[in-house]
Amino acid sequence: MSRYCEYCGKAKKACICHWIETITATTEIWILQHPSEIKRAIGTARILSLSLPNSRLWVGEDFSTNDELNRLLAEPERDVYIVYPGEGAVPISSVAAAASNDRLQTVIVLDGTWKKAYKMWQLATNLHHLPLVNLDNADSGNYRIRKSPKEQGVSTVEAGYLALSAFEADNDKFSPLLTTFNHMIDFQIKQMPQGVFEKNYL
Numbered sequence: 001m002s003r004y005c006e007y008c009g010k011a012k013k014a015c016i017c018h019w020i021e022t023i024t025a026t027t028e029i030w031i032l033q034h035p036s037e038i039k040r041a042i043g044t045a046r047i048l049s050l051s052l053p054n055s056r057l058w059v060g061e062d063f064s065t066n067d068e069l070n071r072l073l074a075e076p077e078r079d080v081y082i083v084y085p086g087e088g089a090v091p092i093s094s095v096a097a098a099a100s101n102d103r104l105q106t107v108i109v110l111d112g113t114w115k116k117a118y119k120m121w122q123l124a125t126n127l128h129h130l131p132l133v134n135l136d137n138a139d140s141g142n143y144r145i146r147k148s149p150k151e152q153g154v155s156t157v158e159a160g161y162l163a164l165s166a167f168e169a170d171n172d173k174f175s176p177l178l179t180t181f182n183h184m185i186d187f188q189i190k191q192m193p194q195g196v197f198e199k200n201y202l
Contacts, residue, residue, distance in 0.1 A: 008046045009038060014191075019183045020050045021176035027105045027167040029160045030069075030080075031057040034112035034120060042188055044157035045111040047180050052160075061116075062123040070126055078104040081133045083159050084121055091136035096166040107133070107163040111156045135162045157181045 005015040029048055037043045038059060049057040056072075063069055073080060081095060092107075099105050108127070110117040121127070138154055154162065161177045168174075 004039070008050060010041065010043075010046070014041060014184075014187060016047065016180060016184050017050070019180040020047070021180070022053065023051050023174060023176060025052055025054060025164055025168065025174070027107060027164055029055045029163065030072075030106060030108045031055065031156065031160075032063055032108060032110050032120060032124070033057060033059045034061060034110075034116045035059055036113075036116065037111050042185070043111070044155045044181055044184070047157040047177060047184070048109075048160040051177055051180070055160075061120055063120070064124050064126045066126075072106075073126065073130075075104070078106055080106045080108060080130050082108040082110075082127055082130045083135060083163060084110065084117075084132050085134050086121070086132045089132035089134040092133040092163060092166045093136050095131065095133050096169075099167060105167055107160075107167070109156055109159045109163070133163075135159060137162050137166055155181065 003011055005012050005017060008016045008020075010016060029052055031045045031048060033045050037045060045057060049055050058066060058069060060066065072078070079099065081092070083092070108130070110120050112120060135154065138158070157177055158181070161174050164174045164177075165171045
């Protein structure tokens with residue numbers, strides 16, 4: 001018998017399913033997840049995929065030959081953007097303001113450490129033609145137990161929340177994503193030995 005939840009993929013004692021709320025979004029979030037993130041206790045990608053019925057999640061390192069992804073990218077009625085701080089990235093707020101309501105709007109987020117996300121981006125040559133966006137609507141992230149080397153580094157679920165909030169101009173609608181995220185982080189902090197969190201993260 002597996003000790004992992006078959007839905008959220010986390011250890012059963014750390015299952016997040018009871019915090020998940022289904023949210024209907026017109027903007028699609030696609031998650032490209034590095035394999036090392038699948039069983040990570042503090043991974044947040046599953047919050048997005050469980051909460052958003054129209055989201056998609058693929059696991060891998062090189063997505064350049066992913067048939068399903070490439071088929072969807074080729075749909076003529078779809079606009080696709082990727083959240084990545086590369087050269088030429090534009091503010092997501094300006095992209096969202098100019099987006100057409102008559103077209104499918106899709107945002108890709110990379111789920112992995114900065115080092116692994118960089119490698120995924122380098123390998124995924126099928127994504128290199130897509131517009132890059134930066135999260136200009138982000139404050140510092142709340143990922144209290146996984147430090148980011150970037151000043152405004154955010155978790156995958158926070159990136160999804162910020163993208164959806166920008167494209168659909170509604171922060172409150174997507175706040176359950178952050179509620180689930182905060183519950184998960186609070187639970188994980190409680191599992192740490194006394195003093196470890198304060199020593200390493202405060």
